[in-house]
Amino acid sequence: MFALVFMRNAYLASTFIALTCGVIGVFVVARNLSFLSHTLSEIGFAGAAFGVFSGLSALNGMLIFTSLSSLIVGALGVEKSRREATISAVSSLFIGLGILFLSLSSKNASYATNILFGSIVGISFDEVKQLIILSALVMLFVLMMWRSLVFDSFDSVGAASQNIHRDLISIIFLILLAFAVSIGAQIVGSLLVFILLTLPAASAQYLGRTVPQLLMIAIGISLIGVWLGLYLGYVTNWPVTFFIASIEVLIYLLAILYSRLVQRS
Amino acid sequence: MTVEPILDIKQLTVRFPDKVVLDRLDFQLYPGEMISLIGANGAGKTTLIRAVLHQVKPVHGTIETHPLHETRQLKIGYVPQFRNIDHDFPLSIASFVGLNRLGHHWPFYTKQEHQNLKHALACTYLTDLAQTRLGSASGGEKQRAYLAQALVDDPDLLILDESTASLDVQAKNELMALVQELNHNEQLTVVFITHDLELAARYTTKYYLLEDGKLSSGASADLNQSLIREKVRGAI
Numbered sequence: 068m069f070a071l072v073f074m075r076n077a078y079l080a081s082t083f084i085a086l087t088c089g090v091i092g093v094f095v096v097a098r099n100l101s102f103l104s105h106t107l108s109e110i111g112f113a114g115a116a117f118g119v120f121s122g123l124s125a126l127n128g129m130l131i132f133t134s135l136s137s138l139i140v141g142a143l144g145v146e147k148s149r150r151e152a153t154i155s156a157v158s159s160l161f162i163g164l165g166i167l168f169l170s171l172s173s174k175n176a177s178y179a180t181n182i183l184f185g186s187i188v189g190i191s192f193d194e195v196k197q198l199i200i201l202s203a204l205v206m207l208f209v210l211m212m213w214r215s216l217v218f219d220s221f222d223s224v225g226a227a228s229q230n231i232h233r234d235l236i237s238i239i240f241l242i243l244l245a246f247a248v249s250i251g252a253q254i255v256g257s258l259l260v261f262i263l264l265t266l267p268a269a270s271a272q273y274l275g276r277t278v279p280q281l282l283m284i285a286i287g288i289s290l291i292g293v294w295l296g297l298y299l300g301y302v303t304n305w306p307v308t309f310f311i312a313s314i315e316v317l318i319y320l321l322a323i324l325y326s327r328l329v330q331r332s
Numbered sequence: 333m334t335v336e337p338i339l340d341i342k343q344l345t346v347r348f349p350d351k352v353v354l355d356r357l358d359f360q361l362y363p364g365e366m367i368s369l370i371g372a373n374g375a376g377k378t379t380l381i382r383a384v385l386h387q388v389k390p391v392h393g394t395i396e397t398h399p400l401h402e403t404r405q406l407k408i409g410y411v412p413q414f415r416n417i418d419h420d421f422p423l424s425i426a427s428f429v430g431l432n433r434l435g436h437h438w439p440f441y442t443k444q445e446h447q448n449l450k451h452a453l454a455c456t457y458l459t460d461l462a463q464t465r466l467g468s469a470s471g472g473e474k475q476r477a478y479l480a481q482a483l484v485d486d487p488d489l490l491i492l493d494e495s496t497a498s499l500d501v502q503a504k505n506e507l508m509a510l511v512q513e514l515n516h517n518e519q520l521t522v523v524f525i526t527h528d529l530e531l532a533a534r535y536t537t538k539y540y541l542l543e544d545g546k547l548s549s550g551a552s553a554d555l556n557q558s559l560i561r562e563k564v565r566g567a568i
């Protein structure tokens with residue numbers, strides 16, 4: 068399997084995707100932003116379509132669209148953006164735009180499927196390099212604001228009573244989330260990237276008790292999902308995304324079951 | 333010799349769009365004191381503290397803090413009135429307490445920080461519960477964890493905002509006894525915000541009553557007077 072260049076690229080890319088989504092996911096869950104990662108995925112679809120239409124790459128189009136949206140959400144305030152009507156309006160608009168851009172661009176329908184559902188054959192080594200650089204950038208920012216980010220994410224009330232630049236942290240994090248969405252979508256597709264951003268971290272919440280534990284578990288679960296998913300996709304020729312989604316859901320259910328059992332005993 | 337106050341508030345006025353909450357208020361707090369701040373709901377107790385923490389901007393007046401140690405500014409540990417920790421909160425008590433360490437950005441804790449954490453847990457009798465999930469801790473244990481989180485930063489002044497409000501009688505007294513120990517053993521200055529006049533009378537020496545934007549004070553022993561009771565209960 069590793070004799071094939073595209074499989075090597077896919078494994079390399081998905082390893083960094085799992086790392087990034089695992090780390091960012093822990094904060095997404097702690098900050099209660101699952102809804103937003105979902106919306107950003109849809110916005111990312113429009114961005115990718117725009118990227119293809121305008122001759123930028125799909126990844127660059129996604130980065131632009133999701134980062135801008137994050138800035139807008141940051142300016143509006145997350146609480147306001149949480150309102151469901153607003154969210155569905157924004158999502159619908161962006162999915163519509165995505166469909167428009169795709170139909171305007173000369174690419175065929177299979178390209179749309181790639182953006183939406185992900186693709187492992189399409190990733191070139193140059194794209195892998197860009198993914199790795201972006202992941203490293205996200206990690207670096209997380210590391211630089213580590214203590215403030217952790218405090219604000221896990222105890223916003225306590226953090227508010229300290230002199231922390233909470234607005235700044237919130238905006239930077241939203242942009243990191245935009246990056247993670249764009250990075251993750253390269254393998255699993257924009258339709259399902261929020262799975263990698265929420266399920267491993269949500270499972271970790273049932274299993275870990277310290278922030279490093281949550282991170283390790285979330286990263287581990289993401290890695291299992293993408294590695295095993297790629298392998299099963301390779302063997303069966305079924306979509307990788309199907310396997311990744313199923314594995315993550317299964318682990319999530321097992322984590323809930325485990326925590327129930329532990330609580331009872 | 334006169335002792336300098338660690339907190340010196342003069343002519344403080346805080347206004348919200350619809351009303352004046354603090355009206356040219358004066359307040360001095362001296363090192364080592366343990367006082368209670370009482371007043372009806374909505375009197376402005378939390379607002380006064382938020383002004384001290386620079387979270388609300390006064391329209392008038394000054395708030396001065398005087399350091400106890402020459403090497404650093406006065407450190408204030410504030411235990412907020414409302415906390416949003418649900419049943420499924422994942423972190424252990426030790427992890428939660430350790431969140432409040434912002435001296436560095438680097439993820440790993442220094443030796444000193446590890447020691448402070450141990451000390452804060454020991455002071456609040458949480459050492460044995462350190463690995464328990466905060467989400468599944470009792471109300472009293474949660475309040476002790478909130479207190480420990482404020483202590484881990486090694487404050488000079490501790491402000492408890494209605495920390496006993498949701499506790500049963502036994503847990504209330506345990507928490508207050510613990511705070512009293514800190515006041516005695518560690519010379520921690522304490523401001524205890526409360527509605528509970530019995531607790532205020534038992535554990536503090538002096539009370540400050542916030543009413544119509546102004547403070548009046550007296551000996552906590554006098555808190556049994558019915559007049560003060562009326563004033564505190566009045567607007568509840």
Ligand SMILES: Nc1ncnc2c1ncn2[C@@H]1O[C@H](COP(=O)(O)OP(=O)(O)O)[C@@H](O)[C@H]1O
Nearest residue numbers: 348349353371372373374375376377378379380
């Ligand atoms: N951010 C705010 N904006 C407008 N009004 C406020 C704000 N914070 C507090 N208030 C009002 O100021 C008054 C004092 O509130 P607070 O300080 O919380 O009272 P206490 O802590 O004594 O119960 C209340 O009437 C409250 O509604």
Ligand SMILES: [Mg+2]
Nearest residue numbers: 377378379413
């Ligand atoms: Mg209050």
